[in-house]
Amino acid sequence: MAERKVSKSALRKACTLWIEFANAGYSWIRLMGNSYAMMMVPIAHSLYPDDKEARNKMIARSMDFYNTEPNIGNVINGIAVSMEEKIANNEESITGDDIVTIRTALMGPLAGIGDTILNVLNTIFLAIFIDMTLSGAWLVGPLGYLVCRLGSVNLLGRLSFYYGYNQGGNAVMEAINSGKFDKLVTVANIVGCVVMGALMCQYVKVQTGLKIVTENMTFNFQTQLFDALMPRLLPLLFTLFCWWLITKKRVSVNKLLVYIIVIAAVCASFGILV
Amino acid sequence: MSLVQAIVLGSYYWFTNSYCFSYRYAAARPIVVGLITGLVLGDPMKGAIVGATINLAYVGVMFVGGSIPSDTGLASLIGVSAAIIGGLDTEAALALAVPLGLLGNVIHYTRMVYFSFFVRLSDKLVAEGKEDKLWLTNVFLPQLTLFLLCAIPATLALYFGVDYVAAAVKALSGKFFSIVNVLAGMLPAIGISITLSIVYKGEAKPFFFIGFLLVTLLNLTMIQTCFVAVLLAIVYIQLKDHSASADSQGKGVAQ
Numbered sequence: 001m002a003e004r005k006v007s008k009s010a011l012r013k014a015c016t017l018w019i020e021f022a023n024a025g026y027s028w029i030r031l032m033g034n035s036y037a038m039m040m041v042p043i044a045h046s047l048y049p050d051d052k053e054a055r056n057k058m059i060a061r062s063m064d065f066y067n068t069e070p071n072i073g074n075v076i077n078g079i080a081v082s083m084e085e086k087i088a089n090n091e092e093s094i095t096g097d098d099i100v101t102i103r104t105a106l107m108g109p110l111a112g113i114g115d116t117i118l119n120v121l122n123t124i125f126l127a128i129f130i131d132m133t134l135s136g137a138w139l140v141g142p143l144g145y146l147v148c149r150l151g152s153v154n155l156l157g158r159l160s161f162y163y164g165y166n167q168g169g170n171a172v173m174e175a176i177n178s179g180k181f182d183k184l185v186t187v188a189n190i191v192g193c194v195v196m197g198a199l200m201c202q203y204v205k206v207q208t209g210l211k212i213v214t215e216n217m218t219f220n221f222q223t224q225l226f227d228a229l230m231p232r233l234l235p236l237l238f239t240l241f242c243w244w245l246i247t248k249k250r251v252s253v254n255k256l257l258v259y260i261i262v263i264a265a266v267c268a269s270f271g272i273l274v
Numbered sequence: 275m276s277l278v279q280a281i282v283l284g285s286y287y288w289f290t291n292s293y294c295f296s297y298r299y300a301a302a303r304p305i306v307v308g309l310i311t312g313l314v315l316g317d318p319m320k321g322a323i324v325g326a327t328i329n330l331a332y333v334g335v336m337f338v339g340g341s342i343p344s345d346t347g348l349a350s351l352i353g354v355s356a357a358i359i360g361g362l363d364t365e366a367a368l369a370l371a372v373p374l375g376l377l378g379n380v381i382h383y384t385r386m387v388y389f390s391f392f393v394r395l396s397d398k399l400v401a402e403g404k405e406d407k408l409w410l411t412n413v414f415l416p417q418l419t420l421f422l423l424c425a426i427p428a429t430l431a432l433y434f435g436v437d438y439v440a441a442a443v444k445a446l447s448g449k450f451f452s453i454v455n456v457l458a459g460m461l462p463a464i465g466i467s468i469t470l471s472i473v474y475k476g477e478a479k480p481f482f483f484i485g486f487l488l489v490t491l492l493n494l495t496m497i498q499t500c501f502v503a504v505l506l507a508i509v510y511i512q513l514k515d516h517s518a519s520a521d522s523q524g525k526g527v528a529q
Contacts, residue, residue: 027389192473197485205459
């Protein structure tokens with residue numbers, strides 16, 4: 001029997017289905033699980049063109065819990081497709097369970113890498129194009145953001161899918177274990193940290209209005225204490241406080257939001273913050 | 275606002291909540307919503323500028339593990355509309371948008387629950403051997419119901435509500451504004467600390483303070499800071515590789 005191979009058009013179709021619709025049916029039960037199954041439909045048609053039962057079997061065992069960052073995480077889907085190809089060629093060593101295992105093993109680490117890289121990129125795009133919009137380029141700003149954001153997402157998603165498909169599971173595992181990805185994440189973390197530090201300076205505004213007024217002098221905490229020590233000291237402390245609540249105290253973002261509203265309302269009413 | 279304009283913008287509200295198409299990555303960002311709302315309402319310049327201002331409060335906000343902290347789509351659609359139709363200035367539009375964004379997320383949590391029904395439908399389809407129809411239960415039907423759930427209330431709110439809301443914000447006195455001003459200055463810390471919870475770890479930590487000092491002491495712009503950041507990261511990696519290889523050589527000599 002001739003070797004079964006996924007056609008190029010099926011690969012393209014699956015990759016596009018995933019990039020466009022990975023979150024379309026997102027719900028608590030299975031998160032992206034069914035989108036993964038949907039992505040596998042063209043692959044199943046390509047591998048088993050005239051075996052409806054085999055197609056159904058393949059899709060039926062593809063429907064389980066799955067959650068990762070959709071773009072860099074597309075590496076996993078590429079790997080899964082290459083494994084399905086091997087199963088279709090009756091390679092005894094690989095079973096459907098192996099695919100589930102590798103997906104479960106990789107979805108966490110790759111979500112971490114993907115969230116870091118895409119979020120740092122997105123924040124940089126936003127920072128640059130918001131600046132541009134507000135300084136007069138009102139059309140170029142939003143359009144530039146759209147082009148950069150959508151371009152980077154589509155490009156990274158596609159590259160990741162074909163990387164996973166061509167390299168296969170073992171090579172990707174090796175790359176992750178060898179520390180190649182770690183280096184990439186370190187770079188993203190460093191760039192992210194610098195950019196966040198800069199963004200915080202520009203956008204977070206926390207200023208106290210507290211003053212001590214006596215008969216012959218006024219002591220202004222903001223200008224005479226904090227600004228004298230280090231400008232923007234309060235925004236820095238406040239941002240680190242939020243980070244501490246989220247990471248060390250495991251406060252959910254929605255709760256943090258409520259806390260901040262309360263703090264703002266109380267402090268603004270009494271003139272502690274202005 | 276004409277009914278047609280309200281319907282177009284109301285339908286766009288579905289887009290900001292659909293998580294459908296790769297456009298989803300930009301759909302709900304106020305900077306984009308601002309331009310689109312402005313185009314529909316005939317003042318793209320004001321739309322884009324108000325949108326970008328609202329976006330300042332949401333820089334760094336991201337979708338993590340199935341939850342988002344604010345409905346930025348609703349916030350900016352109504353905030354920008356009120357600025358253009360109701361004649362609010364940028365600051366007042368921000369004061370309106372921020373609480374609206376906090377109100378939001380209702381759609382997000384509703385869909386996360388009721389989409390489970392479509393997951394069961396998908397299971398049924400596959401069990402019946404109709405896996406080719408998965409797009410129907412995984413994309414089309416959920417999104418159709420979501421469209422109705424988003425577009426109808428948003429259209430009504432925009433068509434009937436914007437004038438009243440704008441008038442109400444105008445009538446509000448100083449205290450409300452001073453609270454919202456303080457709040458709007460603090461909100462960006464949420465987005466930034468979400469991102470920090472990912473990147474601010476281990477050896478990268480000092481670089482946060484370097485970024486802080488680059489702007490505080492040297493007044494670098496965002497683009498300049500990015501270049502410095504990339505170079506710092508490259509130098510750091512090179513030095514680290516270098517010291518790792520020097521380390522292993524040093525050990526060899528010592529033994």
